[in-house]
Amino acid sequence: MEILRNYQLILETGKTTTEKALELFDTLEPVNLGFMFGRWHGSGLHTNHPMDGLLEISNWYGKEFIDSENVHPLLFLDSRGEIFQVAPNPTLMNWVLKLPIPKNNSFKPLLILINSLLKTEKSQARLRMMEYREKVTATMIYDYLPINDSFRKVDENTVLGIMDYKNISQPFFFILKRCL
Known part of the structure; x- marks a missing residue:
């Protein structure tokens, strides 16, 4: 019951500390590959990470898991509200994380334009079962970035994700809700 109250508070505010997010993540059950198949709508969980707010201002939609070999890790919305897939760019990722980009809507048109160039x-x-924080769970492995996203089950249609990026020691948290 404490886990549920913790999760509800985190969802209501959209923010928490890294420590509390890790505590919540560690209490959740792992998921298998099949559980992740389908399209998911995402939202960031703010923990004072350099990426906090960045996905939202760039019109991030979520992720899509076709099967274990075919995953679209970055789905975005264009200016018409249409979903498109983006190829993550390692150079751009490093650049974005090093520069102090204001997390407000004034940069949204520029970020949408940049994303449209990476369609x-x-x-x-791809998706594999991997151990992360002492539990084996479904983990998305980027093809061209040193990033693994591990998932834990909140309920039948919600997972808490944690991005483990080799170049940043602090994990980034996000929530995925299954598109029904």
Whole structure:
């Protein structure tokens, strides 16, 4: 019951500390590969991470897991509200994380334009069962970035994700809700 109250408070505010997010993540059950198949709508969980707010101002939609070999890790919305897939760019990722980009809507048009230049139809990740924080769970492995996203089950249609990026010691948290 304490876990549920913790989770509800985190969802209401959209923010928490890294420590509390890790505590919550560690209490949740792992998921298998099949559980992740489908399209998911995402939202960031703010923990004072350099990426906090960045996905929202860039019109991030979520992720899509076709099967274990074909994953679209970055789905975005264009200016018409249409979903498209983006190929993550390692150079751009490092640049964005090093520069102090204001997390407000004034940069939204520029970020949407940049994302539109990175459109792809090709899968950019895969899904494997991997151990992370002492539990084996479904983990998305980017093809061209040193990033693994591990998932834990909140309920039948919600997972808490944690991005483990080799270049930043602090994990980034996000919530995925299954598109029904």
